[in-house]
Amino acid sequence: MLGLRVWLLMAVTVMVAGSIHGKTRAAEGKTKKPRKNVLFITIDDLNNDLGCYGDGLVKSPNIDALAKKGVTFDKAYCQYPVCNPSRSSFMTGLYPDQTGVLSNKDNFRDKNPNVTTLPQLFREHGYFVARVGKIYHYGVPTQIGTSGEDDPASWDQVVNPRGIDREVHEKIHTLQEGKFGGTLSWLNIESDDLEHTDGIGATEAIKLMETHDPKKTGQPFFLAVGFYRPHTPYVAPSNYFEMYPRNAIEPVMEKPGDRDDIPEAALPDRPKQRELTKEQRQEIIQAYYASVTYMDAQVGRLLAALKRLDLEKNTIVVFVSDHGYHLGQHGLWQKSDLFEGSARVPLIITDPNGKSGGETTEAITELVDLYPTLADLCRLPKPKHLKGRSLAPILEDPSQPGKEAALTVTVSRGIRVKGPQGKRERVMGYSIRTPRYRYTEWGNGKNGRELYDYLSDPDEFTNLAEDPEHATTVEQMESLLKSAKKRAGATPVSENALNELGGRPQLEG
Helix, strand or coil: CCCCHHHHCCCEEEEECCHHHHHHHHHHHHHCCCCCEEEEEEECCCCCCCHHHCCCCCCCHHHHHHHCCCEEEEEEECCCCCHHHHHHHHHHCCCHHHHCCCCCCCCHHHHCCCCCCHHHHHHCCCCEEEEEECCCECCCCCCCCCCCECCHHHCCEEEEECCHHHCCHHHCEECCCCCCCCCCEEEEECCCHHHCHHHHHHHHHHHHHHHCCHHHHCCCEEEEEEECCCCCCEEEEHHHHCCCCHHHCCCCCCCCCHHHHCCHHHCCCCCCHHHCCHHHHHHHHHHHHHHHHHHHHHHHHHHHHHHHCCCHHHEEEEEEECCCCEECHHHCEECCCCCHHHHEEEEEEECCCCCCCCEEECCCEEHHHHHHHHHHHCCCCCCCCCCCCCCHHHHHCCCCCCCCCEEEEEECCCCEEECCCCEEECCEEEEEECCCEEEEEECCCCCCEEEEECCCCCCCCCCCCCCHHHHHHHHHHHHHHHHHHHHCCCCCCCHHHHHHCCCHHHHCC
16 A cells, blocks of 8 residues: 555664674673573653553553563653653663753763763673664654664664654644644554554564574673654554544543643643644544554564563563653643653563562652663663662562652743743753652742642642642652752753753654
8 A cells, every 4th residue: 555565664774883892792791691681662652541550441452461470660750751851861870960961952972971871781791782763862753764863882783663654744634734743643544563663663673582582692682672652643553543433532621720720830731732622632542542552562572572582581571651641631732741641651570580470569660760670680780870779679579668759850841921021931840759749849949839649639630839738748848859859960950051942852752
């Protein structure tokens, strides 16, 4: 169909780096005690609407099956609810203030030129390390098929798949003409799974498992696979759309009065998104969920290949999204805010030697914890720069408590207009999540504060920050936030610098 199938399936760019060094390390790897492999699956813009997290509508059978073999983290939080800052954080083990990445146009190497990234650590210790698709930042969809804003020092080999979803932009429905990533955009297309970028990526990842099977090479692998869907544009084969009849979707509608007590800085509205009708919302959510289930099928192909190649028993699998995603909550869509829907992420880890398969933990977890966790599980020395805490003890005993609080930060897209010139201002927002509360400060509290009690108000409808009855709780949360900011290296950012972070580069990805 469309006359594109033949060449689209072959539209894959491959780059091999450091071949001589890689061969040397391969030989060294054979002399060491075999270590566990790592399959690191990163999803773009996936929220917790999955079967294993209790969603009754979304079909995610392969992710759910993975959860039955590992530990599901119910309260895992990203450190910045935008692609590049989040990925830079968990790939370096540093908080966003420490990476210097507070937008999609920054690069962590500018502030930390010699930092050892997570995959670099594995390269340095005898692993074959490869990337397929988006692990560091890509402007989606325009950079699909390229290396995007990659980090070449992290990889021995990279594969940049490009499929039919990248070739049909003229057919895509979008709220803003000519834009696809920073707005809502979607397309139902008669096509085969393997024609799409993620289908091609899964195929290439399986080839890498086959050619770099440690039973053949004597060298363990760290394989990072980044799937693009469900990032906008939500493009998926028609059969996945058919799984979600629109009349079965009950979209979230903004509650009257919901925004009355929310600071303006906390509401990053995007053009036209609050004007959507119920029918439009159903169509958009259908496309998002179709993309989720399509992605789930590709995850299933990876897991089936692990089993077929007899790699399950010695491979750690990490399944994680870079941040959460709104589908209408508080009148918001997509990401970049500091509410639960944007900060909370799905996270599943399976350890073949673990004792807690199929369990769920309520431990407060940060994505910055992934780096020290994988280093511990693979018996690699942890670099001194790491700021996270290993989750290995929680994988052994999911009932163990996690951190006291998880920190998430963002640059406000809420625009404040002040003065006769109508000056536009952006401010820093810092938020902590404890087992019961979320507390947020905008501009160190000068531009608003928020406190939500999830025990009595899971939908974050009532902001308690200025309620005298909760003054003691606010004081306690202020102290916790102060400690978290100190741990994360938070430093004042000038207003001019913050305003330079705005614009389209911040929206894409």
